[in-house]
Amino acid sequence: MSHQPSLLQKYNVPAPRYTSYPTVPLWADDMNELKWKKLVKIAYEDFGDSEGITLYIHMPYCESLCTYCGCNKRITKNHAVETPYIESVIKEWEIYLSLFETQPKLAGIHLGGGTPTFFSPSSLKRMLGSILGTSELMKEAELSFEGHPNNTTRDHLQTLFDLGFRRVSYGIQDFNIDVQKAIHRIQPLEKVKEATDIAREIGYESVNFDLIYGLPHQNIATIEDTFEKVSSLKPDRIAFYSYAHLPSAFPAQKSFEQYLPKEEEKRALYEKGKQILSEIGYLEVGMDHFALENDPLYQAKENKTLHRNFMGYTTSPSKILIGLGNSSISDIYYAYGQNVKDINLYKEQIGLTHLPLTKGHAMSSEDIATRDLILNLICNQVAEWDATFYHDISPSNLEKLTTFQKEGLIQFDASGIEILELGLPFVRNICTAFDLRMQEKTERQFVFSKAI
Known part of the structure; x- marks a missing residue:
């Protein structure tokens, strides 16, 4: 339309x-560690047994900078950073474990970034093995991770599958080479196809693609070409996000500012993408998600059980989302809390057995x-x-x-x-x-x- x-x-x-709600800039910032721990305990008593806990684990490292990106990340090729960070996440989880009266039930785990697949399969196995070893996975638990098609290996996919992961979301953004060069994220269709095929071969039940409209050099022809390639791979879900241009917060975005589509051109890109998705069998879910008819996300929309949190739309009914890692955000129904963004400060606070909160909001x-x-x-x-x-x-x-x-x-x-x-x-x-x-x-x- x-x-x-x-x-x-x-x-x-x-x-x-x-x-x-309220959105992060509007939080009252009325939280301290003691108050947060008390509210976590209350939430756990109210919802922990019946709904379980969902974990979001922030994995902040990337080997190169994607200039469009608005995420909290640290660019490095030094993989020696993996072990100290993994150890801090495990210790943070142990602090939360000390607040629970019983062994926690997990309704889901999501690894986001940064680039979770920056971390070696053995590092991921160590971290997740520790968390899963101290918890009980609920029957319908959903374990998912964000993967970069260029560095998500068979070993990554197999290791995470063996730990219970069944959904992978690949950051595609766009298949056009001029767009990819402008945003500094070059990944050929062959790499995406390989990562998709291996995931399905191993047994992943859901492969998702993240795409963005409003990027530099995009036009109707490039969108048509991107979606033709998407159609050939037929992911189970597609997130088709609006590019958020905030160069004051993310200066690298200034590098391509002059090539961005204008307002009406940008909306036309979305309408064209939506039209093609509809033609090839995808149904709209909420503001920016699409899924095949038999996908649980679309079923949740139809059943009016869809939920939205800091990870976007989800089928998880859990009212407790605990964020581990630097900059991650927790939503425990009665309050929100965000960890410090600086990685060194995060590790320092964890080393002192403090929850590294930087701000929060009591509802x-x-x-x-x-x-x-x-x-x-x-x-x-x-x-x-x-x-x-x-x-x-x-x-x-x-x-x-x-x-x-x-x-x-x-x-x-x-x-x-x-x-x-x-x-x-x-x-x-x-x-x-x-x-x-x-x-x-x-x-x-x-x-x-x-x-x-």
Whole structure:
């Protein structure tokens, strides 16, 4: 479906991605280690036994810099850094273990980065073996990792498979050589095919591709070519993300600024990609994910059990996400916490047996209610509310919602709200109407990527 240029221009403004509410820049920063440990214990007592814990482990190292990247990473070719880092992650997990009254159940593990496959298979086996040896994997646990097609070896794939991993997500971004050169991530189709084929041969149940639109030198022809190649490999899921241009935070992005597509051109790239995906059998899930009809992610959307957290859309119902490693973020339902970003400081704090928190946020009852509403909109495009909530919507927010409705983006009344098909590209904008934390802090400036 095409969109009026005026709407794209109007709503292509900075807005949060809502992998959390409140979003990280708006946290109250009211956390200390003692308070965090107390809240972890409460969350574990409430949800640990029934839903288990999901672990996100941040693996920060990369051998070379991809200039588009907005992740927390350290560039090095020195693999001697692996062992000290792995040891720190194991020790961090041991600190959490000391807070639990029982052996924890794991609902999932996700390795992100950086480049998890920077680490040798033996390093990964040591780290994960220690964590799995002190935990119980739940029956439906989902173990996944992000792999770079150029350095994800058969040994990596086999080692992780033997530990229980069944899903791998490859960062592709784009297959066009000019685009790859501009973003400093050159990976031929042959390497991607090899990594995909080996994963399937070993027995991985889900191979995912991460793609990005809005990169330098992309146009309709390059997108068509990229998706033709994607179609030949038929991954189970596809994340088709909007490129987030934040050169003030990531200066390497300035190197290709002049070659970026304009606003309407960028949206046309997404629409073309979405059209091709639909033609080859993929169905849209949320804002930026696509899956085949039999994939659990699409089934979760249909069953309205889809969830969203700092890793994006997930099928995991777990209310406890614990982040291990530098810069990783934890979401324990009652609070958020983020580890220090500096790797040396992270290792130093762990060495002193401190949880290396740098900031956090304790959730109020209003925060929890708002998060539920925003999550429902982002996951299911529908949210219900009662008459009291409806009557408490501020005049300015009611005016925003009325404008969205007149533009054909939503429908709402005293019982709830629904995002219409025309409104799907603007879901982040629509959610800002309920973002009370952001509205309270309008005098402050926050760095968010543009919504479209």
